[in-house]
Amino acid sequence: MIPKTFFVLILAFIWVYAQDEFKPASACGECHQEIHLEWITSLHSMSTVQKDPLFRGMYNLAVEDTDGKLKEKCIVCHSPMATVFQNIDTGTRFNKDGVTCQFCHSVDSISGFRSAKDFVIDLKTVYSDSPDAETAPHPVAHRDFYTTSDFCLPCHAEMENTRGLDVCSTGEEWKTYFETHQETCQDCHMPEIGGVPSHMFPGSHRSGILENAVNMELAFDTTTSELKITLTNAGAGHAIPTGTPLRMVFLKVAVIDSAGKTLWQNWSENPIMEDKEGLFMKILGDSAGNGPVPPWKATQILFEKRLMPDEPVTVEYPVDHPNAYGVDVKLMFRYAPPPILKRLDITNPHYTQARVIVQKGMNL
Ligand code: HEC
Ligand code: HEC
Ligand code: HEC
Ligand code: HEC
Ligand code: HEC
Numbered sequence: 018m019i020p021k022t023f024f025v026l027i028l029a030f031i032w033v034y035a036q037d038e039f040k041p042a043s044a045c046g047e048c049h050q051e052i053h054l055e056w057i058t059s060l061h062s063m064s065t066v067q068k069d070p071l072f073r074g075m076y077n078l079a080v081e082d083t084d085g086k087l088k089e090k091c092i093v094c095h096s097p098m099a100t101v102f103q104n105i106d107t108g109t110r111f112n113k114d115g116v117t118c119q120f121c122h123s124v125d126s127i128s129g130f131r132s133a134k135d136f137v138i139d140l141k142t143v144y145s146d147s148p149d150a151e152t153a154p155h156p157v158a159h160r161d162f163y164t165t166s167d168f169c170l171p172c173h174a175e176m177e178n179t180r181g182l183d184v185c186s187t188g189e190e191w192k193t194y195f196e197t198h199q200e201t202c203q204d205c206h207m208p209e210i211g212g213v214p215s216h217m218f219p220g221s222h223r224s225g226i227l228e229n230a231v232n233m234e235l236a237f238d239t240t241t242s243e244l245k246i247t248l249t250n251a252g253a254g255h256a257i258p259t260g261t262p263l264r265m266v267f268l269k270v271a272v273i274d275s276a277g278k279t280l281w282q283n284w285s286e287n288p289i290m291e292d293k294e295g296l297f298m299k300i301l302g303d304s305a306g307n308g309p310v311p312p313w314k315a316t317q318i319l320f321e322k323r324l325m326p327d328e329p330v331t332v333e334y335p336v337d338h339p340n341a342y343g344v345d346v347k348l349m350f351r352y353a354p355p356p357i358l359k360r361l362d363i364t365n366p367h368y369t370q371a372r373v374i375v376q377k378g379m380n381l
Contacts, residue, residue: 037140037141038140039098039102039110039111039119040118040119041110041111041114041117041119042056042057042062042114042117042118042119045118045119048154049118051213052118052213052216053118055215055216055217056118056216056217058217059216059217059218060218060220060222061115061116061117061216061218062114062115062116062117063115064094064095064096064115064116065095065096065107065112065113065114065115066095066096066107066112067107067113068115069095070361070363070365070368071263071352071353071358071361071363071368072091072095074360074361074362074363075091075263075311075361076091076095077361078311078360078361079091079311079313082311082313082314083313086179087179087313088105089105090179092105092107092112093132093133093134094116094132094133094172095115095116096111096112096113096114096115097116097117097120097133097136097172098111098112098114098117098119098120099111099112100133100134101120101123101138101140116172119140120133120136120138122143122144122145123138123139123140123142123143123144124136124137124138124144124160124162124168125137125138125139125142125144125158125160126160127162127167127168127171129171130167130170130171130174130175130188131171131174131175131177132171132172133171133172134171135171136171141156142155142156142157142158143155143156143157143158144157144158144159144160144163145157145159145160145163146159146160146161146163146164147159164201164203165201165203166191166195166201166202166203168202168203169202169203169206170188173185173187173188173202173260174187174188174189175187175188175189176312178312178313178315179313180315180316182301182315182316182317182318184261184262184299184301184312184315185259185260185261185262186256186259187255187256187259187260190254190255190256190259190325190326191254191255193325193326194254194255194326195254197327198254198326200254202254204254205253205254206218206219206220221258221264221350221352222367224372226252227257227350227372227374228374228375229252230250230251230252230253230257230374231248231249231250231251231252231257231324231348231374231375232248232249232251232375233246233247233248233249233346233348233375233377234246234247234249235247235344235346235377235379237336237344237379237381241335242335242336242337243333243334243335243336244270244333244334244335244336244344244346245331245332245333246268246270246295246331246332246333246334246346247329247330247331248324248329248330248331248332248348249324249327249328249329249330250324250325250326250327250328251326251327253326254326255326256323256324256325256326257297257323257324258297258298258323258350259323262298262299262300262301262312263352263353263354263357264298264350264351264352264353265288265289265296265297265298265350265351265353265354266296266297266298266323266324266348266349266350266374267288267292267295267296267297267298267348267349267351268283268288268292268295268296268332268346268347268348268349269282269283269284269288269295269346269347269348269349270282270283270295270334270344270345270346270347271344271345271346272336272338272341272343272344273341273342273343273344273345274340274341274342275340275342280338280340280341281336281338281341283295283334287355289309289354293320293322294332294333294334295332296320296322297322297323297324297330298320298321298322298323299318299320299321299323300318300319300320300321301314301315301317301318301319302315302316302317302318302319303315303316303317304316304317306319308320309354309357336381341381342380342381343378343379343380343381344378344379344381345376345378346376346377346378346379347373347374347375347376348373348374348375348376349371349372349373349374350371350372350373350374351371351372352367352368353368355369
């Protein structure tokens with residue numbers, strides 16, 4: 018039997034002689050097995066044209082609409098090793114690895130908060146928040162910023178399109194939250210499991226975190242016959258929804274009779290067109306005022322209403338049907354409006370089916 022340490026020594030040897038090489042996550046995973054398994058389930062490992070159908074669709078559309086001009090822009094944050102190896106071809110092995118271990122752990126310093134290009138990368142050393150680990154078979158160095166939001170913000174803070182419009186604003190939203198709560202991105206998105214910060218980076222693509230973030234209260238005013246729905250973002254350190262302007266959060270309200278039959282509902286086909294009161298999203302528009310349009314075509318924000326942390330929002334609906342017996346209220350989430358998914362030929366139910374964030378009923 019050859020002892021396992023022998024293989025580890027061989028790997029360490031290869032490492033030293035391949036300092037400037039691309040190291041896929043699977044290579045780090047030879048030794049950091051659990052973190053690797055967690056990262057595989059995270060969106061950071063699926064941020065690529067190969068693995069994320071919504072990104073692939075929007076990327077292809079962006080490239081087509083702009084004669085290839087946006088090719089590099091989209092790849093920079095979604096496949097950040099592309100910039101390091103100066104090759105934006107989506108088929109290369111380093112681009113296919115997405116937001117990979119080597120990129121995040123090669124950050125020597127941070128020069129700005131506008132894109133993954135603002136990370137100053139040094140592939141010769143493995144950087145982290147850990148004190149310089151003497152047992153590591155690779156060079157290690159400590160940087161304080163690994164435990165602060167500064168580390169996430171170059172990719173997550175904002176995204177300005179080529180027309181100067183900020184289409185994403187997670188960074189600004191979080192800054193306001195931080196003033197009163199002092200919680201970093203890592204506090205919520207990299208909770209420690211067994212003393213090690215989790216690399217699953219849970220967000221809207223994992224069930225549970227979104228569902229636990231919103232409180233919904235129902236009240237019925239008998240004098241005015243009005244249903245009051247109060248929603249509070251009590252769990253996210255930024256708006257809900259945040260990030261990409263594709264996301265939709267919306268109320269589905271049904272007034273029912275004593276047999277459970279629907280007498281009235283706030284929308285039937287499309288909440289964007291039929292009920293803006295119960296809609297929480299950003300709608301981007303072009304200069305003629307048409308929307309929603311894709312981020313690269315947008316010159317203005319036509320509509321914006323989202324759930325800001327700790328700021329309750331009350332939406333009211335008159336209930337004046339004589340047979341009204343009760344109400345059924347759902348707050349729902351979609352990754353993107355159905356017409357966009359259709360246009361991009363996305364049929365995966367993970368994307369096409371609306372998800373219930375919270376549901377409550379009440380007898381009147
Ligand atoms: C040959 C095995 C091996 C490989 C391959 C390897 N590491 Fe390590 N690494 C270790 C050991 C052993 C330590 C120090 C002990 C420990 O804390 O886990 C360490 C320490 C670290 C640390 C410091 C944190 C700490 O716990 O002290 C980071 C961050 C890290 N490695 C990231 C990586 C990344 C990223 C890759 C791939 C680019 C990688 N490692 C590849 C074995 C390895
Ligand atoms: C999106 C960026 C990102 C990616 C991708 C990433 N990490 Fe990390 N990693 C971090 C941050 C940030 C921390 C420090 C978090 C903290 O302490 O709150 C960290 C911490 C660590 C630590 C130190 C754990 C400890 O005990 O303190 C190790 C080891 C590590 N990562 C290895 C890896 C490996 C292996 C991969 C790929 C399978 C990987 N990381 C992918 C950002 C990343
Ligand atoms: C500054 C870094 C950055 C740039 C540049 C960037 N993105 Fe992103 N993108 C992100 C981040 C961070 C997220 C995750 C935010 C979220 O989940 O809402 C994301 C999420 C997405 C999503 C949602 C994916 C899903 O499965 O839900 C799509 C689609 C997308 N981006 C398309 C694009 C396109 C197309 C371009 C080029 C025009 C682009 N991005 C450029 C950082 C960037
Ligand atoms: C207090 C906890 C908390 C803090 C702090 C926090 N988040 Fe979140 N985050 C959440 C919750 C809860 C969700 C789920 C709600 C949602 O998806 O809109 C979420 C969702 C997300 C999503 C997924 C959005 C989508 O629709 O795809 C991204 C991306 C994200 N957060 C990034 C960040 C970044 C970057 C920071 C730091 C600047 C941060 N978060 C700080 C709790 C937090
Ligand atoms: C190199 C750029 C980059 C860095 C650095 C980065 N991210 Fe991301 N992150 C992305 C991209 C791109 C996506 C979207 C992937 C997709 O949907 O295709 C994403 C997605 C996410 C999501 C959404 C997951 C979900 O289920 O919806 C969360 C949460 C998140 N990142 C948290 C963080 C945190 C916390 C940090 C800092 C410790 C961080 N990210 C650092 C690029 C980055």
